[in-house]
Structure formats: structure tokens, C-alpha cells
Amino acid sequence: MALRPAAGLVGRDRELDVIGELLRALQRGAAATLLVEGEAGVGKTRLVQALADLAHAEGLTVLRGNAHPFERTRPFGAVADALELRRRSSDPLRSAIAGLLVGGAEGQTGVDGTADLRFRVVEEVVDLVETACAETPVVLILEDLHWADDSSLLAFRSIAHVLSHVPLILVGTLRPAPRSRELDELLDDCVSAGARMVSLRSLPAHDVEALVQAQLGLPPGPLLTSMLVKAGGNPLWLVEILRSLSIEGWLRRSSGFAEATADELPGSLRDLVLRRLGYLPTGTLELLQAASVLGDAVSIHDLAVVRRRPATEVVADLEEAFRSRLLDEHRDAVVFRHQLVQQAIYEDLPVPARRALHRDAAGAFAEAGADLSTVASHLMRGADRGDLEAVRWLRQAAADAAARGPSVTVDLLRRAVELLPLGHPDADLVTAELAEALQRAGLVDEASAVAEAVLDRPHRPEVDVPLRLTLVSSLSLQxxxxxxxxxxxxxxxxxxxxxxxxxxxxxxxxxxxxxxxxxxxxxxxxxxxxxxxxxxxxxxxxxxxxxxxxxxxxxxxxxxxxxxxxxxxxxxxxxxxxxxxxxxHPHFFHGMALADSDRLGEARSAYLRAIEESEEFGSAWLLTDMFLLAAEERFLVGEWDDAAAELESGVRLAQQHGQRISINQSKAYQAVMAMARGDVAGARSALADVEEQLTADQPSYGVELVGFAASMVAEAEGEPARAHDMLLRCWNRDVEREVRYYHRYLAPPLVRLSLALDHGDLARRVVEAVEAGAILAPDVASVQAAAQRCRGLLDDDPAPLLQAVELARRSDRLLDHAGACEDAASVVARSGHESDAKDLLSEAQSRYDTVDATAWLARVGAGLRHLGVRQGARGPRRRPDAGWDSLTPSELAVSRLVAEGLTNREVGRRLHISPHTVNTHLRHVFQKLSVSTRAELAGKVARSSAGGNEITHSSDVSPGPDVEAGH
CATH class of the missing domain: 1.25.40 (Serine Threonine Protein Phosphatase 5, Tetratricopeptide repeat)
Structure with a gap:
């Protein structure tokens, strides 16, 4: 009984509905991330093929790549396949990225002198995909993420985040196991950002019957139904059972049913596949075994190289495998119908034979001049201890991959260490290379352990220095x-x-x-x-x-x-x-010194220069901190809308890169802005991951700012004593270590709360310490202002407080200026100069107005009412929640440039911000304007301009308070 090709998917109506929904949204310009999970053979590839077919039918662009179990030594392998990244590509961008993948460009070196191109490649890949989406909606499919190298996972994650507002469906398929830590993190990150997760389950009995009907044209009879139970609802196994029965001639039509005539099939899919191999000629079987060693998708050329035979002979001998439906064609490769088929053939080989075939393949590829990663992938599995040629190849491949895949480098060098004979003189050299690779891959605990183990025993003199350098770097990071x-x-x-x-x-x-x-x-x-x-x-x-x-x-x-x-x-x-x-990056450190000296405008220019140079060099090791400190500068001067967007994107980027140096202060600034606007829950959320450091024995860098923000939350919740304790803990730690940097933040509220809680002696000690610190910085207005402010509070003296206000006006720091005004107003009012106190509160109110600090505006308003000021109707203190007038200046600028067709990266270059920040701005714009695609946004921009309405704020600067006569 002949098999009929399946007309469509069986039992996947719900999943097909999801695909249809995403495709309809894609054609409107909406983005989506789809994750398809399921065991081997359950139909993941068939489902995404249906998606690809539907997309092709609508004229959309489909880009598709696969990760393979034998190609984890190839950084960005799946991404390179999907995007066709080749040096000889006619597309200059694709060719340039391919150049980075095979060694980078001169001058692009990292902090330790070796290339570090991962993040440069990721940025280029994101830009390439976004450019493709500007031409037509794109479906980008990366299959078998469980086999993907870490670089490919990093690219997937970045595409999902940065291109969340372009017409793109990003699809990943994966099995429940195996899963790396990096893949688990990717899944958690994508799902939390709104990705759709589809879990394919085994088919129930009625769908099994439908599948048989689709394959055979008849429903199954009783015996066939009982035989199919062993497949457990797995579609691949079901089809293979039917195929095997058909090949054996054990299917017949009986009373309107398809029935089996025998019950002799093996009880596993693997054995089922192997049984069919027995019908193949010896030459075909040997080719299939060799192909299984090369992977699940093999070019005829590679198979011919490994077997050392002409390609025409290889094609002829594979005909029987095609007829037996063990192989299919795809582009310029032959592919096993499923990885389980390849796996069955591969695992049937005795381990010694399997290793020998891998070693032979490595040698053949090396002779043919194949790339290092291809040779290395087989040496990883085929070489035996003592194979010094394999060690040499693995070390070369590790050096080649270091720039683009640190984790790949680690795997290669670990294998090289294993292959060296015990006591071999090169063992120290390879171990030193492994220690450095571990450090670069972020495995600093293991890196230091490996380095210490060698340094603490007799070792080759030439590895002493490299290991010591690796060790101190690892210990610093720890x-x-x-x-x-x-x-x-x-x-x-x-x-x-x-x-x-x-x-x-x-x-x-x-x-x-x-x-x-x-x-x-x-x-x-x-x-x-x-x-x-x-x-x-x-x-x-x-x-x-x-x-x-x-x-x-x-x-x-x-x-x-x-x-x-x-x-x-x-x-x-x-x-x-x-x-x-x-x-x-001296410009970056200069920017920090300028900002700390209150030269904030110059600091902004220095940070921009540092970011430009970092991108020029392809050096990403400090880029995250550059973005976050540039956001800090905007926070300090009161550009909070832009600061919020840049902090949001910068924190996400820092977590993605595993860099935590600036996390504490960034989270603290987010919490402060939330508190200013009355969002206590938002402040708590911002501090959730960092507040525990306040009680840690070894808190990390910047914990003082966490204490500053957390004390605001405690005070707002009516717990001044707890707020005081938080500040005091940070203060005492700093006094012990002679740290004065945080005096501007900690001292004024600590003095104020100490006095309120009757801790006068403590307040006096704080004031004396702040004044001593101010002697060291006579030209820094904010430092001088903090000292005068604290002295005025302690002595209840208006004069130093008024001097503090004058100094704070010159520093451009919003919190210092408004806070000094409030403190001065309280003391000035008690001294009988209520009119001056009103002016001071109005000045604070004006500064708070510019950042929509509604909670602090309410506090200042209460102070004015206490002084007898009746305020009339004030203009809106903040932008509306929706519409053009709700957009910040940066959001408006991004909207205009996106409407012109610029990519995120192009917009970022024009506005001197990161593509990640552009994406954050776009997410806010889409919400405020109730649009879901870039096309809709462009239409709104065009209609507004055509209607004679320039897209500008009617009130970029909120009106000041309208104080009635009698103030």
C-alpha cells in the first residue's frame, strides 16, 4: 500500500492559529518572538516550515538557519547560516560581518591585547536584520537552539530586544533537554519580554488516526492502531512506522481501513531506522555512516573529501538512501530526514569506529584546507590521548575563535589538555591558554583555580607571567x-x-x-x-x-x-x-572626573567621544559603563525622561554582558526618580536586586547610592528611624575607609534625620567630616554646597544655607539645588523671613516641575500652604499620558528619524545614543501614541506634518507655579 504525502499538519490547529495571528500582525509591521519547544520528532521543524511556507506565499523574506550538534566549535554558526554571511557575498555588509567572523580587522583588540569581537558582531548582525526588515517583513528562524553556541544565543537575545519594533518574527526551536545555563537565561529573558512560547505535545489518539488517514488515505485498523501505540504520539515515529510497514509490504486495505498484516516491528525508533539499513548496499551504508559522523546536513563536496572519492560516485551511491527516505535534499546539501535518523545511524557505530571516522574526517578536512572550526569539531570527538597533531589543531582553532566565542575557546582547550600525554612538556602552555580563555568567558572562579594550581607547583618559566596576569585579573573580577x-x-x-x-x-x-x-x-x-x-x-x-x-x-x-x-x-x-x-579609553575616565567636578556639560562631550571611539575600535569591554554614566549625567542635570530611557536600556545591556560595576548606582537613580513621582512600588522594584547589599559584609561598589535611595523609600513609608539607620550604615563604612565621594548624597539627609531623631552629637560629627572634605575640593560647588547646607541645618542658621543655595545654583545638579532650597526655606522661615522662605520653596518647586516630581511638588506645596500661600490653578505639572504632547524631546526626535526610515543604529548615531536606548524610546512612543508598528508611527508623523502641525511640544517646559497675590 503506497504512502501519500501529508497535505498539512495534523493536530496542530492551535499552533497554526498562533502562526496565523503573528503573520497577520507582521504584515501590519508588528514584531514578535516565537519559541517552539518539544521533544525530538514531535514536529517543531514541520511547524516552522508551515510558517515559512505561509510567509513565502505572502512575499515575505524568510531567513533560516540551524544549529548542529557537531558544530558548536563554530561561533555564530546558526546566525551565519541564516543570514548567509560569506566573505564573497555581493552584499558589502554581509561580507564585512563574515570578515569579522574569520578574524576581525586590524586594530580591533580588547583590553588584554586580543580581539574581542562578539558584541561588535552582534551589533552588526542586528543592523543587518533591521535593514532587511526595512525592505520587507522578515521571518528569521533559528532551529535547534539547544545545540547553538553561546555567541548565537547572544545574537538571538539581542535581536529579540533591540528589534522589538520592526516587522520581524524571530523564531527559535528547541528541545526540553539538553539545555545550557545560557539557553535557560535566554528563554527567561525572552518570555519575560513578551515572547510567545509554544510547547508541542504528543498527538492524542484521534490525531494519530487523522495522521494515518493523511498518510494512507484510510483510517487505521485495530492491529495497526495497536502497533502505533508504541510511538507514544510522536509524529516522526508514527510516520516511520508506517513507512517501514509500507517498505516491508505489510500494509493492506481491509473493509475501509488500513491494516497491518504482521506485528514484527522493533520497539524503538532507533531500531526501526537501523532495520531499514539492512536493505542498503554496502557502499551506500558506508556513506551514510560517514555522513552521520559529519552531522545532520552534509554537502556532497564534504562527503567526497572525507571518503576521498569523486563527487559523482558519492551521488550515485546515495541514490538508495534517497529512495529509502533516509535522506532529503536541502539547498546544496544532503540532509537526514531528521536528526533522530542521523543519531540512530551514528550511535549504532561502535565507539572505536566512530572515533576513527571523526579522526579521519579531521585529517581529510585539514588536507583540503577546511576552516579550523570544522577540523576541530572532529578532533574533539575523534582524537585519542597522545595525538599531538590534534592538540596543535585545537590550540589553533581556539586562538581563531577567541574573539567571537570565548566559550568555544574554553571547550577546545579543555579537550587539548585532555589529549596531552601525562607529564608532557606542553601541558603548562596549554593550561595557561585555558586559564586565559576561562577568564575571557566569564568563568573567573575556574580561571583563578587553574592558574593557582599551576603557579603553586613547579612549572615552565614561560607560562609564569601569563598565568600571573590571568590570576590577578580573575581575582580582581571576583x-x-x-x-x-x-x-x-x-x-x-x-x-x-x-x-x-x-x-x-x-x-x-x-x-x-x-x-x-x-x-x-x-x-x-x-x-x-x-x-x-x-x-x-x-x-x-x-x-x-x-x-x-x-x-x-x-x-x-x-x-x-x-x-x-x-x-x-x-x-x-x-x-x-x-x-x-x-x-x-581615557576619554571615559576623563568624563567621570569632569562630572565629579561639576563640569557636567564637558562630561557629556567626553562620554560621547568615548562611546564613538569604543564603537570605532569594536571594543565593548567598557561600553555598558559608558552608557550608564552618560545616563547618570542626564539624571544629575534633571533630564530625567532621557535618563530613564538610557538607564533602562543600559541596565539590560549590563545584565546581558555580565557587567555589574555600575548597576548599584543605576538602580538607585531609577528608584530616586520613581520616589520623586510618588511611585513607591516602582522604587522598591528598582532596588529589589541590590538592597540586600546594605547589610552585606562585603557590599559591592556604589552601595552608598542604594542606601541613599532606600532611605527615601523608608522615610516616605513613615519610618524615619529606618531611613536614618540605612544612611548611617553607609556613612560609617565610608568614614572608616576615608571615602568622601558620597558626602553630597548622604550627609544632608543624615544630618536632617539625626537632628529630627535627637542625635545631635552624631549630626555634629557628620558636619565636621563634610567640612573637612570640602577643604579638599574648594572649586567643586556641589561639595561646598553640601558642607554649607549641613552646617546651616546643624546650627539652625540661615546664612550658610543661603550660601548653599547660591553654590548649588552653579552646580547644575537638580537634587542638590532643590534640596538646598527646601532646607534653607525651613530655617529661613523660623528666623522670621517668611517671604524669603516662600521664594526659596517656589524655586525648589520650579526645579521639581521640570522633572514631573509630583510627590516632591506636593511636599513643597504643603510647605507653601503652611506659609499662607494660596496657589491658583497651575498648568499641567507633567506631560499628558498619551498623544504627541506626551512625548519627550528625545522621543520626538526618535519618532521623526524612524519615520524617515532610519534604522535603530542610524538613529542612535544621529542622536549620540545607543541602539538599545533608541529601542526603549520607541517602546514608550508606541505606548503613548497607541501604535504597534514603525509603519503606523511613520503614518502618524506624515499626517501630522501634512495637517500643518509640526510635531513639537506645545509646552516643552512646564509652566511655573501661578502664585496668587499675597505671596
Missing amino acids: NRAPELIDRAESALQSSVLRPSDQALVLTQASYGRTFSGDFVGAEQTARRAFGIAESAGSVEMIVWSLAALSVAVKAQGRYSEALESTQRALALTFDPVDHGARLR
């Missing part, structure tokens, strides 16, 4: 300050450590002290590093040590010294230009 200092000092005793390396070790140790809160020790260590670097004449290390020194001294309140250090670093870097020093 915030293991005491061990870091010990190891750094030990490294400095090494007679083979070059002076530039000594400077690097000490600078890393300085940063380790900084991030653990020991700024005095950090300064001392940075000065030692500087002295050695200067003696050695290493411009790069001089610049790097000056950057570390600037961070250490500014934390102690010596802002002019920090500024001098970063100015000197810039001069050394650019006069003349030193490329290595540029990669230490």
Missing part, C-alpha cells in the same frame, strides 16, 4: 582583594616580569581595591603602577595607571587631582597618538 594584593606582590618578585607587566599587575590590583572599597590602598597601588610604567616608558600602562589613580583619589574627595590625572592621560594618549593607550 573582588577577592586580599588574595589579589598577595598575588600581585608575589608577581612583582618574579625576575621575568617585565616592567610594563608589573604596572599592569599593580593597576589591576588597584581596581580590585577600588571595587572592594579600599580607595586609600587603591591609590597607593596605582601610584606604584604609575612609577613603574613611567620608568619603563610604557605609554599604555601610564595611561591605565592614571585612570586607576583618578578613580581612587576622587573617591577620597580630591577631585582636582582626579581631573589632573585624566587630563595627563589624554595628553599622553593623543600627542602623539598611542593606539594601545586609546584602547584604555
Whole structure:
């Protein structure tokens, strides 16, 4: 009885409805992420094929790639296949990205001198996909994410986030197992961002009957039904049972049913497939076995290379496999009908034979000049201990992959270590390479353990320095300050450590002290590093040590010294230009020193320059912090709408990159803005992941700002004592470590609450400490203002408070200015100068108005009413929630540029913000304008302009308070 091709999917009506819904939305310009999960053979590929067919029928672009179990040594493999990234591509962008995938460009090196191109490649891939979406809606399918390398998962995650407002359906298929930690994180991230998850289940009995009807044209009879039960509702197994019965001639028509004539089939799909192999000629079987070793999709050319036979002979011998429906064709490759078919053939090979075939394949590919990742993928499985040629290839492949797939590099080098004979002299060399790869992959615990194990035993002299450098870097990242200092000092005793390396070790140790809160020790260590670097004449290390020194001294309140250090670093870097020093990003550190010195406009320019250079170099190691500190500058000056968008995107990017240095302060700023607007729940949410550090023995960098924000929440909830305790804990920690950087934040509210809670002696000690710190920064207005403010509160004296207001006006820091006005108003009013107090509160009210700080406006309004001011109807204190007037200036600018057809990346370059921030702005714009696609947004922009309504705010600056006569 002959099989009929299935006309469509059986038992997947609900899933097809989801696909139809997403496609209809896609044609309107909406984006979506679809995740299809299910066991092998359950129909994931068939479902996404239905999606692809429907998309093709509508004239949409379909891009499709697969991850493969034997290709995890190939960074961005699935993405490169889907987007056809080839060096010889006629598309310059695709060709350029392919160039990055095979080694990058000159000058694109990371902080340790090796290329670090992952994030550069991801940004280019995102831009390529967005450009494709601008031409026609796109369906991008990446199958078998459970086999994907980490770089491909990173690209999938970025596309899902950044391209959430372009006409794109991003599809991923995966099995419930195996799953890496990175894949679990990807799934959690996508689902929380709104991805649709479809879980394919086994078919119930009535759908099994329908599938048989579709395949055979008849429903199953009783015996056939009982045989099909062993398939457990798995569609692939069901079809293979029917196919095997048909090949055997064991199907017949009987009384309107399709019935089996025998019950002799194996009890597993694997055995079912292997049974069919027995009918194949020997030559065909050998080719199938070789093909199974190469993977589930194999080019005829590769199979011919491995078998060392002409391609025409290979094609002829495969005809029987095609006739037996074990193989299909796809593009320029032959593919097993399913990975389970390939897996069955592969696992039937005895392990020694399987390993031998892999080793032969590696040798054949090497002779043919195949890329390193292809050779390495087979050496991973085929080489035996003692195969020194395999070790050499694996090391070469690891070096080649280091820029684009650190986790791939780790796997390759681990295997290389395993293959070396015990006691081989190269073991230390390979282990040193492994330790560095572990560090670059973020596995710093293991990196330090590997490095320590070698350093603590006799080892080859040439690995001593690389291992020491890896170890101190890993210990710094782990915030293991005491061990870091010990190891750094030990490294400095090494007679083979070059002076530039000594400077690097000490600078890393300085940063380790900084991030653990020991700024005095950090300064001392940075000065030692500087002295050695200067003696050695290493411009790069001089610049790097000056950057570390600037961070250490500014934390102690010596802002002019920090500024001098970063100015000197810039001069050394650019006069003349030193490329290595540029990669230490001196503009970024200069921006921090400028911001800390109240030169906020100059700081903004420095941050923009640093971001531009980072993108130019393809250097992403500090890019997240650059974005977050640029957002901090906007927060400080009161550009809160833009700050909120940039913090939101920056925090997400930091979590994606695994960089936490700026997380504390960023979360604190988000919480402060939420509190200002009366959103206590939003503030609590922002602090949820960081507030526990307030009671930790070793809190991380920036915990003081978390205490500052958390104290606002506590005070708003009517718990001033708890608020006071939070501030005091942070203050005491800083006093112990001679940290003065956070005085501007902690001291004024701590003095105010101490006085309110009758802790006068404590308030006096705080004031004395703040005044001592102010002596170190005579030219920093906000530092001077904090000292005057605290003194005025302590002495209940209007004069220093009024001086604080005058100083705060010059600093451009919104919180300092408005807070000084409020404090001064309270004391001035008690001194009998109510008119001056009213003016001060009105000044604070005006500043709060500009950032829609409704909760603080209410507090100031209550103070004015207490002074007898009756305020008339005031203009809207905040933008409306919807419509053009609800958009911020940046959201308007993004809307205009998107309407012109610019991609997120192009918009970001035009506005000097990241594509991630552009996407955040767009998400807010879509919500406010009730649109769901870029096309709808462009239409709204066009209609508004055609109607003579320029898209501008009628009130970009909110009107000030309308105070009635008698104020």
C-alpha cells in the first residue's frame, strides 16, 4: 500500500492559529518572538516550515538557519547560516560581518591585547536584520537552539530586544533537554519580554488516526492502531512506522481501513531506522555512516573529501538512501530526514569506529584546507590521548575563535589538555591558554583555580607571567582583594616580569581595591603602577595607571587631582597618538572626573567621544559603563525622561554582558526618580536586586547610592528611624575607609534625620567630616554646597544655607539645588523671613516641575500652604499620558528619524545614543501614541506634518507655579 504525502499538519490547529495571528500582525509591521519547544520528532521543524511556507506565499523574506550538534566549535554558526554571511557575498555588509567572523580587522583588540569581537558582531548582525526588515517583513528562524553556541544565543537575545519594533518574527526551536545555563537565561529573558512560547505535545489518539488517514488515505485498523501505540504520539515515529510497514509490504486495505498484516516491528525508533539499513548496499551504508559522523546536513563536496572519492560516485551511491527516505535534499546539501535518523545511524557505530571516522574526517578536512572550526569539531570527538597533531589543531582553532566565542575557546582547550600525554612538556602552555580563555568567558572562579594550581607547583618559566596576569585579573573580577594584593606582590618578585607587566599587575590590583572599597590602598597601588610604567616608558600602562589613580583619589574627595590625572592621560594618549593607550579609553575616565567636578556639560562631550571611539575600535569591554554614566549625567542635570530611557536600556545591556560595576548606582537613580513621582512600588522594584547589599559584609561598589535611595523609600513609608539607620550604615563604612565621594548624597539627609531623631552629637560629627572634605575640593560647588547646607541645618542658621543655595545654583545638579532650597526655606522661615522662605520653596518647586516630581511638588506645596500661600490653578505639572504632547524631546526626535526610515543604529548615531536606548524610546512612543508598528508611527508623523502641525511640544517646559497675590 503506497504512502501519500501529508497535505498539512495534523493536530496542530492551535499552533497554526498562533502562526496565523503573528503573520497577520507582521504584515501590519508588528514584531514578535516565537519559541517552539518539544521533544525530538514531535514536529517543531514541520511547524516552522508551515510558517515559512505561509510567509513565502505572502512575499515575505524568510531567513533560516540551524544549529548542529557537531558544530558548536563554530561561533555564530546558526546566525551565519541564516543570514548567509560569506566573505564573497555581493552584499558589502554581509561580507564585512563574515570578515569579522574569520578574524576581525586590524586594530580591533580588547583590553588584554586580543580581539574581542562578539558584541561588535552582534551589533552588526542586528543592523543587518533591521535593514532587511526595512525592505520587507522578515521571518528569521533559528532551529535547534539547544545545540547553538553561546555567541548565537547572544545574537538571538539581542535581536529579540533591540528589534522589538520592526516587522520581524524571530523564531527559535528547541528541545526540553539538553539545555545550557545560557539557553535557560535566554528563554527567561525572552518570555519575560513578551515572547510567545509554544510547547508541542504528543498527538492524542484521534490525531494519530487523522495522521494515518493523511498518510494512507484510510483510517487505521485495530492491529495497526495497536502497533502505533508504541510511538507514544510522536509524529516522526508514527510516520516511520508506517513507512517501514509500507517498505516491508505489510500494509493492506481491509473493509475501509488500513491494516497491518504482521506485528514484527522493533520497539524503538532507533531500531526501526537501523532495520531499514539492512536493505542498503554496502557502499551506500558506508556513506551514510560517514555522513552521520559529519552531522545532520552534509554537502556532497564534504562527503567526497572525507571518503576521498569523486563527487559523482558519492551521488550515485546515495541514490538508495534517497529512495529509502533516509535522506532529503536541502539547498546544496544532503540532509537526514531528521536528526533522530542521523543519531540512530551514528550511535549504532561502535565507539572505536566512530572515533576513527571523526579522526579521519579531521585529517581529510585539514588536507583540503577546511576552516579550523570544522577540523576541530572532529578532533574533539575523534582524537585519542597522545595525538599531538590534534592538540596543535585545537590550540589553533581556539586562538581563531577567541574573539567571537570565548566559550568555544574554553571547550577546545579543555579537550587539548585532555589529549596531552601525562607529564608532557606542553601541558603548562596549554593550561595557561585555558586559564586565559576561562577568564575571557566569564568563568573567573575556574580561571583563578587553574592558574593557582599551576603557579603553586613547579612549572615552565614561560607560562609564569601569563598565568600571573590571568590570576590577578580573575581575582580582581571576583573582588577577592586580599588574595589579589598577595598575588600581585608575589608577581612583582618574579625576575621575568617585565616592567610594563608589573604596572599592569599593580593597576589591576588597584581596581580590585577600588571595587572592594579600599580607595586609600587603591591609590597607593596605582601610584606604584604609575612609577613603574613611567620608568619603563610604557605609554599604555601610564595611561591605565592614571585612570586607576583618578578613580581612587576622587573617591577620597580630591577631585582636582582626579581631573589632573585624566587630563595627563589624554595628553599622553593623543600627542602623539598611542593606539594601545586609546584602547584604555581615557576619554571615559576623563568624563567621570569632569562630572565629579561639576563640569557636567564637558562630561557629556567626553562620554560621547568615548562611546564613538569604543564603537570605532569594536571594543565593548567598557561600553555598558559608558552608557550608564552618560545616563547618570542626564539624571544629575534633571533630564530625567532621557535618563530613564538610557538607564533602562543600559541596565539590560549590563545584565546581558555580565557587567555589574555600575548597576548599584543605576538602580538607585531609577528608584530616586520613581520616589520623586510618588511611585513607591516602582522604587522598591528598582532596588529589589541590590538592597540586600546594605547589610552585606562585603557590599559591592556604589552601595552608598542604594542606601541613599532606600532611605527615601523608608522615610516616605513613615519610618524615619529606618531611613536614618540605612544612611548611617553607609556613612560609617565610608568614614572608616576615608571615602568622601558620597558626602553630597548622604550627609544632608543624615544630618536632617539625626537632628529630627535627637542625635545631635552624631549630626555634629557628620558636619565636621563634610567640612573637612570640602577643604579638599574648594572649586567643586556641589561639595561646598553640601558642607554649607549641613552646617546651616546643624546650627539652625540661615546664612550658610543661603550660601548653599547660591553654590548649588552653579552646580547644575537638580537634587542638590532643590534640596538646598527646601532646607534653607525651613530655617529661613523660623528666623522670621517668611517671604524669603516662600521664594526659596517656589524655586525648589520650579526645579521639581521640570522633572514631573509630583510627590516632591506636593511636599513643597504643603510647605507653601503652611506659609499662607494660596496657589491658583497651575498648568499641567507633567506631560499628558498619551498623544504627541506626551512625548519627550528625545522621543520626538526618535519618532521623526524612524519615520524617515532610519534604522535603530542610524538613529542612535544621529542622536549620540545607543541602539538599545533608541529601542526603549520607541517602546514608550508606541505606548503613548497607541501604535504597534514603525509603519503606523511613520503614518502618524506624515499626517501630522501634512495637517500643518509640526510635531513639537506645545509646552516643552512646564509652566511655573501661578502664585496668587499675597505671596
